[in-house]
Amino acid sequence: MNFNSIAEFTVTARFLRYVTVDTQSDPASTMIPSTEKQKDLGHILVKELLAMGIDDAHLDEFGYVYATIPANTSKSNVPVICFCSHMDTAPDCSGTGVKPIVHKNYQGADIVLPDDPSEIIRLKDHADLKNQIGNDLVTASGTTLLGADNKAGVAEIMDACYQLINHPEIKHGKIRILFTPDEEIGRGVDKVDIEKLGAYAGYTMDGESAGNMENETFSADGAKLTIKGVSTHPGFAKGKMESAIKIAGEIIAALPYGLSPEGTEGMQGFVHPVAVEGHVEKATIEFIIRDFEDAKLADHADTIRGVVNQVLQKYPGSSYDLDVQPQYRNMRSVLDQHPQIVEYGMEAMRRAGLQAKMCSIRGGTDGSRLSFMGLPCPNIFAGEHAFHSRQEWVSVQDMQKAVETILYLCMIWEEKAV
Structure with missing residues (x-):
């Protein structure tokens, strides 16, 4: 017809x-x-x-x-x-x-x-x-x-x-x-x-x-990274302040290019920071995590944790929490x-x-x-x-x-x- x-x-x-x-x-x-x-x-x-x-x-x-x-x-x-x-x-x-x-x-x-x-x-x-x-x-x-x-x-x-x-x-x-x-x-x-x-x-x-x-x-997860820094008066901050904002920036900069949307194609998954909010004491980064294989979502979340742990070695007074939630499969x-x-x-x-x-x-x-x-x-x-x-x-x-x-x-x- x-x-x-x-x-x-x-x-x-x-x-x-x-x-x-x-x-x-x-x-x-x-x-x-x-x-x-x-x-x-x-x-x-x-x-x-x-x-x-x-x-x-x-x-x-x-x-x-x-x-x-x-x-x-x-x-x-x-x-x-x-x-x-x-x-x-x-x-x-x-x-x-x-x-x-x-x-x-x-x-x-x-x-x-x-x-x-x-x-x-x-x-x-x-x-x-x-x-x-x-x-x-x-x-x-x-x-x-x-x-x-x-x-x-x-x-x-x-x-x-x-x-x-x-x-x-x-x-x-x-x-x-x-x-x-x-x-x-x-x-x-x-x-x-x-x-x-x-x-x-x-x-x-x-x-x-x-x-x-x-x-x-894709299978999809969302993740929220919360960074708790150390806040002090900026006039007396030497050796004391650990700015959560700056830590967040270092984490984003340290994410591997080969696991970013702009560095992947085809059947490759990625980790993508989509929103950042913060102050000296506390900052959050929201991520979307994507891959065609469900098991790799956990691997990508581990990559984020690895980057955070590496960055935080320079900031002994700071800590973080990563909350990962499923979105779709x-x-x-x-x-x-x-x-x-x-x-x-x-x-x-x-x-x-x-x-x-x-x-x-x-x-x-x-x-x-x-x-x-x-x-x-x-x-x-x-x-x-x-x-x-x-x-x-x-x-x-x-x-x-x-x-x-x-x-x-x-x-x-x-x-x-x-």
């Missing part, structure tokens, strides 16, 4: 609307969701789903959008599948006042973003641009991120819902839709009601290049128990005319935790690139292929049901 012949895509128009809604999450907030403005997009999505005729679409108290597309097949044993994307954008870069720009028929030239001409999207810096010649690219204007991570995925799922409702010839089982808040700050599925979803398999639409499917993520251990979930995703991309490629994420998705909550959930491309930055971009044609992939997935699960 060629979906281009039966439907006009709505994904681009939806995406251009959604990115103008500020949904930035806030790691310092204790609210659920962390920012009330995330619900602004949730309300819009519910309104649009209801207008399509999806009667149970609703936004719950925690900022999650749930909806159901009923089965339209005579088969009674088609597994329920769920499509999921997150509504929030990253705290790393402003999401206020996003002005999306569509660059038609990209031909490889540098794209200068008009509101800050120093922000230039260059072919040499963005490898996937070589696959976009002739396509239409969407960027922000140069002072904000775009929000393709993950509003591209949201728009793709919404367009797929529209196509399924308006084209009953696409046979499918029961489809569940889930849009989450706070994924960017690691809380995206804290309040998901798995029993309410009632799905056998899930797919997050939150990946990069067209044709990519990700069946494994590599979803591959779950997905390997359900190989058809990944296989059907790969087949769907091939049917959409893409060269399907299995990849690993140097990061995490909602699917990481959903998989361990009872919903095996690989990650499918959404077309987003240079996420969390002012140079973020997405291809209109890639978003359309993602919609096709969703539709084919719905069909494949129905076809494979005995």
Whole structure:
């Protein structure tokens, strides 16, 4: 089936609307969701789903959008599948006042973003641009991120819902839709009601290049290092003061480059200090610890301890505490128990005319935790690139292929049901 012949895509128009809604999450907030403005997009999505005729679409108290597309097949044993994307954008870069720009028929030239001409999207810096010649690219204007991570995925799922409702010839089982808040700050599925979803398999639409499917993520821990120094009056500090601030600086400087994000790639893990706060008497460093192998997380924490102990040899009056907490784990251990979930995703991309490629994420998705909550959930491309930055971009044609992939997935699960 060629979906281009039966439907006009709505994904681009939806995406251009959604990115103008500020949904930035806030790691310092204790609210659920962390920012009330995330619900602004949730309300819009519910309104649009209801207008399509999806009667149970609703936004719950925690900022999650749930909806159901009923089965339209005579088969009674088609597994329920769920499509999921997150509504929030990253705290790393402003999401206020996003002005999306569509660059038609990209031909490889540098794209200068008009509101800050120093922000230039260059072919040499963005490898996937070589696959976009002739396509239409969407960027922000140069002072904000775009929000393709993950509003591209949201728009793709919404367009797929529209196509399924308006084209009953696409046979499918029961489809569940889930849009989450706070994924960017690691809380995206804290309040998901798995029993309410009632799905056998899930797919997050939150990946990069067209044709990519990700069946494994980092495993992740967070760590907080607390340094207790020795404070005295600075006028009488000689031989007495041991500044926790300076100790923290020495520790950060002593971390091995080969275990840093900027010094690693591929399947290598890292230790990354993400926040520092302190005074002379006390300082804290917050770390994220990442690796594809769970056992190596403990090794990386030991590396931090080793560095701290080495530095503190010069400061006999000072001490430290390292508190390590688990965040999420590599979803591959779950997905390997359900190989058809990944296989059907790969087949769907091939049917959409893409060269399907299995990849690993140097990061995490909602699917990481959903998989361990009872919903095996690989990650499918959404077309987003240079996420969390002012140079973020997405291809209109890639978003359309993602919609096709969703539709084919719905069909494949129905076809494979005995």
